[in-house]
Every structure is written in structure tokens, then in C-alpha cells.
Amino acid sequence: MDRHLRRRPGIRRRASARREPPRIDSLLDTRFVAQLLGVLAALGLFGATLSFAVDLFVAPWRLFTSDAEESLHLVASVIGLVGAYRLARGLPSARAVVLGGLGVNLAVTLMFSARTLGRPETLVPVLTWLGLAALTLAARRPPALKIAEPWATSIPIVSGIQLSDQAAAQSSTPARVPPPTP
Numbered sequence: 001m002d003r004h005l006r007r008r009p010g011i012r013r014r015a016s017a018r019r020e021p022p023r024i025d026s027l028l029d030t031r032f033v034a035q036l037l038g039v040l041a042a043l044g045l046f047g048a049t050l051s052f053a054v055d056l057f058v059a060p061w062r063l064f065t066s067d068a069e070e071s072l073h074l075v076a077s078v079i080g081l082v083g084a085y086r087l088a089r090g091l092p093s094a095r096a097v098v099l100g101g102l103g104v105n106l107a108v109t110l111m112f113s114a115r116t117l118g119r120p121e122t123l124v125p126v127l128t129w130l131g132l133a134a135l136t137l138a139a140r141r142p143p144a145l146k147i148a149e150p151w152a153t154s155i156p157i158v159s160g161i162q163l164s165d166q167a168a169a170q171s172s173t174p175a176r177v178p179p180p181t182p
Contacts, residue, residue, distance in 0.1 A: 033139040034088035037098060037132065041080035047076035069112040076104035079179075090141060098136045103128045 023024045032061050083098030109122065116122045 011136070028107070028135075028139050030087055030139045030141050032133075033135055034084045037087065037136070038081060038084035041077050041084055041101070045074065045077035045081060048077055070106055072108040073105060076101050076108065079104060087136075087139075095136055095139075099133055102136070104132045105129050 048070055052067070052074055055067055055070065078101075080098060080101035083094055083101050086097055106126060109126055110117070113122050117126070133146035
């Protein structure tokens with residue numbers, strides 16, 4: 001296929017012509033998994049909030065169990081969003097938080113919708129949560145991130161207070177930094 005290009009060394013293929021399929025390593029990268037989990041948790045948070053608000057204001061006569069289920073899915077989405085953020089930062093307990101959020105979703109569905117578990121509208125989310133849990137457990141940090149921490153340990157705040165991990169460990173008050181000069 002590239003024989004005609006070998007004869008003329010000055011001609012190169014376009015960069016867009018060389019598309020390699022994504023490797024499984026890039027799909028198991030914690031940054032990719034954290035982004036995927038964060039987007040799905042944000043969508044779940046939006047959907048659960050919208051559904052809860054509609055039921056609260058438009059259809060208050062609905063059963064208490066459906067409102068309880070939706071509010072617990074809302075809590076699970078918040079836990080999942082926090083876990084995705086922690087996973088993206090590379091914090092040690094991030095997987096436990098993500099798996100906790102997925103576990104809350106699964107437990108709530110099994111508790112409130114056990115009789116409709118065979119229906120597609122219940123079975124598809126359950127299988128998705130199990131697949132996301134497996135993906136979270138299989139995710140690995142890339143070798144470059146295992147050696148050096150890519151994120152700063154301090155967070156500058158506009159008011160002139162800088163919170164750092166070291167200052168919090170040594171003292172209960174945050175370190176003061178002078179405000180920037182105009």
C-alpha cells in the first residue's frame with residue numbers, strides 16, 4: 001500500500017491518514033476513566049435533580065418510595081461525582097468513593113425496583129453500574145504519573161490565603177500570603 005511513498009522520500013503521509021485504533025491501555029487510564037465517570041455522574045445528577053423536582057412540584061401525589069428512590073440516586077450521583085474528581089486527582093481512596101457511589105445506585109435499585117429487575121429500563125442501568133465498577137477496578141495510573149505528582153500541592157485563593165497540604169498538617173490555621181500587587 002505504501003510502496004509508492006517509499007520510492008520518493010520527500011513525500012510523507014498526512015498525519016490524519018495514520019489513525020490507529022485506541023489501545024486498551026488508554027481506555028484503562030485513570031484519567032480517561034475519571035472523565036467518563038464524571039460525565040456520567042454529572043448527567044445522573046442532572047437527571048435525578050430534574051426528576052425529583054418534577055415529582056416534587058408537578059406530581060406530589062406520587063408514591064413516597066419513588067421519591068425516596070430518586071433522592072437516593074441523587075445522593076449516589078453526588079458521591080460518584082466526588083469519586084470521579086478524586087480519581088482524576090490520583091487520591092488513594094478514590095476507587096472506594098467511586099465504588100461506594102455505584103454501590104448506592106445498585107442497592108437502591110435492588111431495594112426499590114426488585115420486582116422490575118428483568119425489564120430493560122431497570123436491567124440496563126444495573127449492568128452499566130456493574131460495568132463501570134469493573135472498569136474502575138481495572139483502571140491503572142499511567143507510568144509517568146506514578147513517578148511524579150503532576151498536581152500542585154497548594155491551592156491559591158483570591159483573598160490572599162493559601163491553603164497547602166503541609167500547612168494543614170503542621171498548623172490548624174492556613175498560611176497567609178501577601179495579596180498580589182497591582
